[in-house]
Amino acid sequence: MKKFFIKKLITRLVYSILMILFLVTGIFFLIRLLPGDPVQAYYSPQLGKELAEKIKSEHGLDKPVYIQFTLWIKNILSGDFGYSIVYKKKVSYLIIDALRVTLLISLTSLILQIIITIPLALFLLKHKNSLIDILIDKLALIVYSAPSFIIAVILIYFGSYLTKFFPSSQLYSHDFYQLNSIEKIIDLLYHITLPVLTLTITSVSFSLRYLRESLLKTEKEPFVLALRANGIPENIIRYRHILPNALISYITILGMEIGSLLSKTLVTESIFSLPGIGWLMVNSIFARDYPVIIALVMISGVMVIIGNLIADLLIARFNPQIASESI
Amino acid sequence: MLGMILIRIEVITDGLKLIYLLTGKMLYDFDGFINELDNKTIDFTLSVKLSIILFLLIGLFLISTICTTNLKLFNRIYEKLIALDNEFFLGLLLSIFFVFLLITTPVLIPHNPDFQKDLVLTKHLPPLTNVKFVEYKSNFPDALNKLRDELVYRNNENRRVYFNDLELLNDELIIKQNERQLKIAVKNLISENGLPVVKRKFFILGTDEFGRDLLSRIVVSIRISLVIGLLAILISFFIGGLIGYTSGVKGGLIDSILMRLVEFSLSIPALFFAIFMIAFFGNSISLLVIIFGLSGWMFVARIARNKSISLNRKEFIQVLRLLGLSEFKIVLKHIIPNSISPILITLIYQLSTVIIAESALSFLGLGVQPPTPTLGNIIKSGYDYINNSIWILTFGSLTLVFLILTFNLLTEGLKKIYLNE
Numbered sequence: 001m002k003k004f005f006i007k008k009l010i011t012r013l014v015y016s017i018l019m020i021l022f023l024v025t026g027i028f029f030l031i032r033l034l035p036g037d038p039v040q041a042y043y044s045p046q047l048g049k050e051l052a053e054k055i056k057s058e059h060g061l062d063k064p065v066y067i068q069f070t071l072w073i074k075n076i077l078s079g080d081f082g083y084s085i086v087y088k089k090k091v092s093y094l095i096i097d098a099l100r101v102t103l104l105i106s107l108t109s110l111i112l113q114i115i116i117t118i119p120l121a122l123f124l125l126k127h128k129n130s131l132i133d134i135l136i137d138k139l140a141l142i143v144y145s146a147p148s149f150i151i152a153v154i155l156i157y158f159g160s161y162l163t164k165f166f167p168s169s170q171l172y173s174h175d176f177y178q179l180n181s182i183e184k185i186i187d188l189l190y191h192i193t194l195p196v197l198t199l200t201i202t203s204v205s206f207s208l209r210y211l212r213e214s215l216l217k218t219e220k221e222p223f224v225l226a227l228r229a230n231g232i233p234e235n236i237i238r239y240r241h242i243l244p245n246a247l248i249s250y251i252t253i254l255g256m257e258i259g260s261l262l263s264k265t266l267v268t269e270s271i272f273s274l275p276g277i278g279w280l281m282v283n284s285i286f287a288r289d290y291p292v293i294i295a296l297v298m299i300s301g302v303m304v305i306i307g308n309l310i311a312d313l314l315i316a317r318f319n320p321q322i323a324s325e326s327i
Numbered sequence: 328m329l330g331m332i333l334i335r336i337e338v339i340t341d342g343l344k345l346i347y348l349l350t351g352k353m354l355y356d357f358d359g360f361i362n363e364l365d366n367k368t369i370d371f372t373l374s375v376k377l378s379i380i381l382f383l384l385i386g387l388f389l390i391s392t393i394c395t396t397n398l399k400l401f402n403r404i405y406e407k408l409i410a411l412d413n414e415f416f417l418g419l420l421l422s423i424f425f426v427f428l429l430i431t432t433p434v435l436i437p438h439n440p441d442f443q444k445d446l447v448l449t450k451h452l453p454p455l456t457n458v459k460f461v462e463y464k465s466n467f468p469d470a471l472n473k474l475r476d477e478l479v480y481r482n483n484e485n486r487r488v489y490f491n492d493l494e495l496l497n498d499e500l501i502i503k504q505n506e507r508q509l510k511i512a513v514k515n516l517i518s519e520n521g522l523p524v525v526k527r528k529f530f531i532l533g534t535d536e537f538g539r540d541l542l543s544r545i546v547v548s549i550r551i552s553l554v555i556g557l558l559a560i561l562i563s564f565f566i567g568g569l570i571g572y573t574s575g576v577k578g579g580l581i582d583s584i585l586m587r588l589v590e591f592s593l594s595i596p597a598l599f600f601a602i603f604m605i606a607f608f609g610n611s612i613s614l615l616v617i618i619f620g621l622s623g624w625m626f627v628a629r630i631a632r633n634k635s636i637s638l639n640r641k642e643f644i645q646v647l648r649l650l651g652l653s654e655f656k657i658v659l660k661h662i663i664p665n666s667i668s669p670i671l672i673t674l675i676y677q678l679s680t681v682i683i684a685e686s687a688l689s690f691l692g693l694g695v696q697p698p699t700p701t702l703g704n705i706i707k708s709g710y711d712y713i714n715n716s717i718w719i720l721t722f723g724s725l726t727l728v729f730l731i732l733t734f735n736l737l738t739e740g741l742k743k744i745y746l747n748e
Binding site: 019022023026030141142144145146147148149150153154156157161260262266267270281282284285286288290293296297300301304305308 | 414587590591593594595596598599600602603605606607679683686687690691692693706709710713714717720724727728729731732735736
């Protein structure tokens with residue numbers, strides 16, 4: 001089993017690296033396909049011919065395509081994505097700053113989602129077919145149908161506009177740097193409550209329905225009946241036997257969610273104007289900040305590939321049946 | 328739906344008159360007729376015809392069910408409907424309703440969604456308010472153009488003057504719009520016995536910040552969202568079907584190359600991909616359709632491949648192959664019909680994700696640009712004016728949620744039915 005796991009790990013790893021290379025190459029050629037001269041676009045359309053040539057040779061744009069390509073790969077491997085046109089900063093610095101914010105809210109909401117979903121699904125299993133079960137199921141369906149921006153707007157309306165309790169945008173208050181460390185943490189929590197709630201509500205409504213269904217499905221399986229017939233207490237059946245079996249499919253979903261962490265927060269971050277990856281993306285589009293856009297698409301693609309890898313490995317770890325089939 | 332058609336019966340009869348005039352023109356002066364035709368006219372006349380057909384169908388159905396209670400066909404339909412899951416039934420009803428809206432939009436909308444007039448009086452009106460207005464005469468000599476102007480382009484709404492008080496002085500009308508006063512000669516207005524005709528405009532769902540009728544905008548935006556979604560899933564269906572079936576039937580190297588392509592495409596988040604493309608190629612509805620079509624084909628391809636592989640192993644396909652049927656025919660006539668249902672289920676799910684993505688992009692200001700009503704744009708303007716007109720946000724979001732809910736209910740119901748089979 002362990003040997004198999006390591007073998008799978010290695011094949012998946014090699015495979016993921018190949019995918020990332022493929023992604024990088026694809027983006028390189030997509031940029032080549034674009035109309036217009038990059039020098040004119042980035043510097044000024046009114047550049048003189050000599051100056052334009054000089055800048056071109058400075059950036060290696062006069063060299064043949066394959067040399068440019070190796071240069072591109074080299075730069076990306078060393079984490080150099082060029083300079084942002086708007087912020088006049090290295091793109092990698094910008095992305096690291098933004099990534100911190102995005103990971104903060106998305107990981108918090110992921111953890112919250114796990115904490116809420118599993119006990120709630122178990123509770124619903126215990127009170128299966130009761131009024132509360134049906135109500136929560138229908139509510140989850142409706143909430144699941146609401147796109148995250150609608151949930152965000154509703155939360156802003158009730159939490160921020162009507163009650164004036166939570167701030168509706170930004171990550172810090174304007175006097176953040178004068179606060180002491182405890183107040184800083186409270187201020188931060190205060191600001192990320194609504195965005196985190198938005199993300200949590202959307203993901204809980206989805207995963208709750210999923211987990212509930214798979215719990216109910218597992219409960220119908222013959223081994224549960226056998227356990228019941230043997231007189232094993234219901235609680236033990238539920239926690240020791242049904243839950244682990246049902247969790248396998250839930251873990252698949254979690255893996256998918258890790259992959260789409262960045263794109264999921266895009267809308268939420270833009271609404272709450274949190275300086276994360278999604279916000280950076282939308283703002284760079286409005287400002288036509290191409291180096292940042294290219295870097296962000298690449299990073300998010302890499303995140304999805306890594307997320308899929310994690311999901312596959314998690315499934316392989318928890319579900320030996322799938323693991324032994326194939327990669 | 329019957330009621331909705333009945334409410335607009337006046338428009339339908341006028342529309343019939345328009346169709347009659349257009350047919351007359353077609354018979355006598357074909358070149359002139361071709362010149363007259365444009366998208367809006369075709370759209371309107373088609374929708375009039377379809378709504379009459381729908382009306383007759385529903386009426387016939389109702390009459391025959393009432394007259395002959397034990398008719399076999401209706402009993403069978405009724406039994407089938409009763410046997411359905413409640414949620415799925417609701418989804419079915421809602422989807423029929425949305426398709427009905429899609430077909431009859433030009434007839435149903437009470438207002439042109441883009442017209443704005445007399446902002447002082449019409450902006451930010453709450454639901455169920457009415458405003459009085461007088462209307463200028465139209466100066467088209469012939470009946471056809473006059474009708475078309477009113478029904479298809481709805482220019483008569485642009486000739487309206489809204490007011491809250493008026494005075495008649497000799498031949499002039501003094502119109503008061505809050506603090507503002509206007510003088511209009513009565514002879515230019517639509518009038519009866521020398522007195523201008525005063526009508527009331529009823530805004531069922533209120534108006535937005537530009538005084539545009541919210542109901543009309545929402546109905547039109549449902550249509551735009553659905554059309555974008557349907558075209559996009561059509562693209563995904565063709566690309567995904569082509570790639571999936573080829574790789575499933577051919578197998579070997581082609582299969583592994585195509586499947587790597589699928590996994591590669593899956594690794595790019597759809598929303599990021601959409602934004603990336605919009606950044607480089609600008610945003611138009613056709614580009615959005617292509618982008619969403621390109622970001623959804625992978626799911627179709629995967630299912631098509633898996634299904635065709637498992638079908639390929641089945642005996643009846645192998646027998647067909649031994650009988651000498653060409654590969655293309657086997658795929659077209661036997662593999663596709665036997666594997667279409669899970670693909671359709673994914674496509675309906677895909678439709679909902681496309682609509683969500685489109686409205687999210689519009690909400691962020693990256694999708695369809697503002698004068699065109701889309702649900703995202705409406706919700707965005709509702710969010711901008713959250714403190715003085717909450718109804719824009721409420722109705723916009725409710726519509727979007729119901730639209731998505733419909734597709735979710737449909738997918739879940741169909742999945743259950745498919746799995747039970």
